[in-house]
Amino acid sequence: MGTAVIEAPRAPRIVGTATGGTAREREAPRQPQAWRAASAAALRRLAPWLVPLAVLALWQVSAQAGWLSTRVLPAPSAVARAAWELALSGELWRHLVVSTGRAFLGFAIGGGLGLLLGLLTGSQRWAETALDTTLQMLRNIPPLALIPLVILWFGIDETAKLFLVALGVFFPVYLNTFHGIRGVDRDLIEMARSYGLRGGALYRRVILPGATASILVGLRFSLGLMWVLLIVAETISAQSGIGYMTMNAREFLQTDVVLVGILIYALLGKLADVAAQALERAWLRWHPGYQT
Amino acid sequence: MMSVTEIDILADAQDSQPAALPAEVDAPLPPLARRGLAGPRDAAAGGQAVTLAGLGKSFGERQVLRGVDLRVEAGEFVAVIGRSGCGKSTLLRLLAGLDQPSAGTLAAGEASATRFMFQEARLLPWAKVVDNVALGLEGEDARERALKALAQVGLADRAGEWPARLSGGQRQRVALARALVHAPKLLLLDEPLGALDALTRIDMQRLIESLWTRHGFTALLVTHDVAEAVALADRVLLIEDGRLALDLRIDLPRPRRRDAAFAALEQRLLDRVLSAPDREPETPPDHAAVPVPAPMLRWAV
Numbered sequence: 001m002g003t004a005v006i007e008a009p010r011a012p013r014i015v016g017t018a019t020g021g022t023a024r025e026r027e028a029p030r031q032p033q034a035w036r037a038a039s040a041a042a043l044r045r046l047a048p049w050l051v052p053l054a055v056l057a058l059w060q061v062s063a064q065a066g067w068l069s070t071r072v073l074p075a076p077s078a079v080a081r082a083a084w085e086l087a088l089s090g091e092l093w094r095h096l097v098v099s100t101g102r103a104f105l106g107f108a109i110g111g112g113l114g115l116l117l118g119l120l121t122g123s124q125r126w127a128e129t130a131l132d133t134t135l136q137m138l139r140n141i142p143p144l145a146l147i148p149l150v151i152l153w154f155g156i157d158e159t160a161k162l163f164l165v166a167l168g169v170f171f172p173v174y175l176n177t178f179h180g181i182r183g184v185d186r187d188l189i190e191m192a193r194s195y196g197l198r199g200g201a202l203y204r205r206v207i208l209p210g211a212t213a214s215i216l217v218g219l220r221f222s223l224g225l226m227w228v229l230l231i232v233a234e235t236i237s238a239q240s241g242i243g244y245m246t247m248n249a250r251e252f253l254q255t256d257v258v259l260v261g262i263l264i265y266a267l268l269g270k271l272a273d274v275a276a277q278a279l280e281r282a283w284l285r286w287h288p289g290y291q292t
Numbered sequence: 293m294m295s296v297t298e299i300d301i302l303a304d305a306q307d308s309q310p311a312a313l314p315a316e317v318d319a320p321l322p323p324l325a326r327r328g329l330a331g332p333r334d335a336a337a338g339g340q341a342v343t344l345a346g347l348g349k350s351f352g353e354r355q356v357l358r359g360v361d362l363r364v365e366a367g368e369f370v371a372v373i374g375r376s377g378c379g380k381s382t383l384l385r386l387l388a389g390l391d392q393p394s395a396g397t398l399a400a401g402e403a404s405a406t407r408f409m410f411q412e413a414r415l416l417p418w419a420k421v422v423d424n425v426a427l428g429l430e431g432e433d434a435r436e437r438a439l440k441a442l443a444q445v446g447l448a449d450r451a452g453e454w455p456a457r458l459s460g461g462q463r464q465r466v467a468l469a470r471a472l473v474h475a476p477k478l479l480l481l482d483e484p485l486g487a488l489d490a491l492t493r494i495d496m497q498r499l500i501e502s503l504w505t506r507h508g509f510t511a512l513l514v515t516h517d518v519a520e521a522v523a524l525a526d527r528v529l530l531i532e533d534g535r536l537a538l539d540l541r542i543d544l545p546r547p548r549r550r551d552a553a554f555a556a557l558e559q560r561l562l563d564r565v566l567s568a569p570d571r572e573p574e575t576p577p578d579h580a581a582v583p584v585p586a587p588m589l590r591w592a593v
Contacts, residue, residue, distance in 0.1 A: 191414040194388060195428035195470070196404060205427065209418040286418040286454045 074256040079263070082256035091245070096264065099230060099241040102158070103268075106165025107226050114170040114222075115215070118177025123207065135174060143168040144232055156237035161230065168229040169222040176218025180211030213287065216280050223272040231265055339367035339510035340401035340477035342387065348395030349382055356382045358534045360396070364527075366477075369504055369511045371525035373518060373565065379534045380514045384408070384480045387512065400478060407476035409484045413463035415455040415470075422451035425470045441473035442466070445499060461492035465499070472503060479504075481513040485520065497523055501547065518561045523548050528561060538564055 056076055062068045063075030070078065086092035117135070121128040143164055154160035184207050192206045234243020246261030284290040342364040349357040356379040364370050372380045385391045387400045388408045400406060415424045426438035442448050445465040455463060464484055471479060481500070485493045501524055504511050515521050521528045522542055530538035540561065544553060 187410070187412065187414055188416060190390065191408075191410060192416075192427065194390060194408050195474075197428055205419070206416060209416070212418070284418075286456065288456045 071253060071255055074259065078256045079259045082254070083260045083263075086245075086257065086260060092260075092264075095240055095242050095245045099234065099243070100268070102161055102234075102241065103165060103226050103230050106162045106230070107169050107222065109162065110166030110169035111173045111219070111222055113166070114173030114218070115177050118174045118215075118218075119181060122178045122181025122211070123203075132178075135171075139171045139175070143229060147232075147236065151237070161233040161238070164233045165226055165229045168225045172221035172225065173215070173218040176214045176221070177211065180214025180218075181207060183214060184210035212283050213280075216276065216283065219279070220273065220276040223276055224269060227265060227269045227272065338477055339365075339508055340405060341366045341399075342401075342478065342510065342512070343399045344396065345398075346396035347383075347386065347393055347398055349379070349386060349391065350394050356534055357386075357531075358395075360531075360534075360536050362529070362536060364510060364512065366510055367508050369501075369513070369524055369526045370529060371513045371515055371521035371527070372529045372531060373515060373521050373561070374531040374537075375565070376516065378531045380531045381482055383531065384482050384512060384514050387478070388480050402477075404474075405477040407471035407474055407479055409464075409467055409471050409479065409481045411483045411486055413455070413460075413467040415463055415466055417455055419455075420451070421447065421453050421455060421458070421466055424455060424466055425473055427470060429473060437473055438469070441469040444472065444503065445469045459492075461488050461496065464488065464496060468496075468500065468503070472507065475507070476509050478510045478512070481511065483514055483516065486516065493517075493520070498547070500524065505546075518565065519550075519558050522554060522558050522561065523550075530561070530565060 059068075059073070060076050063070070063073065063078070068075075074082075083092070117127075117131065121132050121135075146167070147164070150160045150163055154163060188206055188210065189202070192202055197205060230241075231243050234241040235247050238244040238247075242261050242264055246258045249255075249257035249261070281290055342362070344360050344362040347357060347360040347362075348355065360383065372383065374380045382391065386393050386398060388406055389403050390408070415421075416427065419427070422435060422438050422442060425441055426434045429437060439448060439451055442451055445468055447462060447465055447469065450458065450462065450466075455466065458466065467484065485496050488496060497520060500511075500513075511524075513521070513524060522544075525542055528538070528540045528542060529536060530540075538561075540557075542557060544557070548554060
């Protein structure tokens with residue numbers, strides 16, 4: 001004890017600037033240290049972007065040097081120019097609006113049905129008996145395998161695309177809602193009942209909030225699937241939409257426009273995921289796993 | 293303890309709705325209780341007497357309770373002790389209407405005037421503390437009453453927090469406030485302090501005792517802690533093998549100090565509990581004969 005107290009001011013350099021020394025002794029190393037900390041933080045933030053930026057730079061250089069054929073991969077600058085021209089002409093927005101409209105309409109139909117049926121089979125024994133086996137069988141059919149049948153049924157107009165999106169989105173929402181409802185803590189339900197909660201109030205206060213985390217997982221899954229299915233549906237048959245735009249560009253060997261379409265799909269998918277995450281943060285504020 | 297068949301949440305809710313609703317709407321609550329529900333909580337809500345006659349409960353082949361006759365006076369504090377699996381929790385669940393008796397009769401007043409405190413706090417994790425307390429309350433002033441009840445358990449400043457942020461003892465205090473805000477005439481406590489550390493337990497015991505003195509409800513406490521039973525109860529009941537084996541009146545003055553008379557009673561009860569012939573094969577037969585000091589045995593039953 002005694003020696004440590006005596007030694008501390010004598011050897012500040014060894015003890016370290018953070019732990020001690022007088023104010024004057026700390027003065028000198030403080031500035032570079034603060035600078036170093038700030039630059040380290042900036043580096044940490046930049047680090048994840050270094051690889052994509054390097055790839056982009058490499059791509060641009062190899063395209064300009066002629067190592068890459070523009071037919072295979074046009075330069076990033078060319079893709080950006082194509083996007084800019086499409087945006088200016090209004091063509092991009094027209095296709096974007098059509099695609100987004102299809103995606104969300106299909107999602108609303110499929111997801112809404114999935115939610116309703118999941119709530120029903122999750123909370124009513126007879127509904128599970130009557131419906132669950134059938135739905136589990138249908139679930140195992142990949143929606144894309146139905147494309148020939150869908151074309152036979154609906155032709156190649158809007159209904160076919162909506163049907164595919166709705167069908168694909170239905171099952172993740174249905175399954176996760178069902179399991180969410182079943183997973184609600186029985187003890188909480190018993191407690192709420194003993195406090196006089198019945199029917200609608202019990203559902204609103206206990207069962208639905210308890211199932212929310214699971215329902216949101218289903219929502220995220222199906223938002224991802226929604227774009228996948230839409231892309232396929234639009235590339236098969238459409239007169240508008242991002243998928244149509246890219247397929248059309250392919251016919252004319254406009255690789256830059258194809259790339260614009262692909263990037264827009266990536267962006268839309270990311271946006272949907274961000275929206276789902278925002279919902280999670282808003283609705284699961286109580287959940288220790290989602291608190292920031 | 294949960295009935296496994298209880299899966300049809302909605303179906304059950306709809307089934308029990310007609311039975312439960314009239315009880316809440318028509319119940320002619322005495323003026324005292326009304327005041328307790330709505331106004332300042334200093335007015336005693338009064339207690340509910342409990343009468344059991346030949347009460348029995350079996351789950352399939354297994355008979356958990358048999359021929360229990362019991363009369364608990366209004367406002368009495370009764371502790372129920374016994375080895376685990378003796379049926380003491382089942383007795384409480386029958387009184388709360390969470391299970392139905394297989395035999396005998398039971399009179400414990402209106403379901404809406406009975407509140408149950410579970411072994412775990414069972415707070416809704418997605419509702420703020422104050423909304424948990426206001427669960428099942430009706431009317432404009434629900435929130436206000438919930439805040440008052442929270443103040444009584446010393447947690448008014450935590451009203452806006454999520455339950456996940458509270459400690460185990462604080463959660464049980466919230467659960468206690470949630471039960472008391474309904475001004476129950478019968479409060480059933482199923483080992484609510486079992487999971488708390490020793491100091492928090494003593495705090496909670498004092499809190500429960502002071503609130504019981506203030507509100508005058510009838511209290512039935514199931515516990516495995518003999519000292520807790522002696523500290524709180526007017527009467528201690530021992531259940532053995534599904535039967536009422538002992539009914540001991542505790543006449544120590546309140547608030548109770550853990551003095552010689554207390555220790556003597558505690559020892560007497562412990563001896564009685566442990567002297568019962570062992571029915572559980574996994575416990576060694578000479579269990580009761582081992583000379584262990586009483587404080588160490590306290591948690592053993």
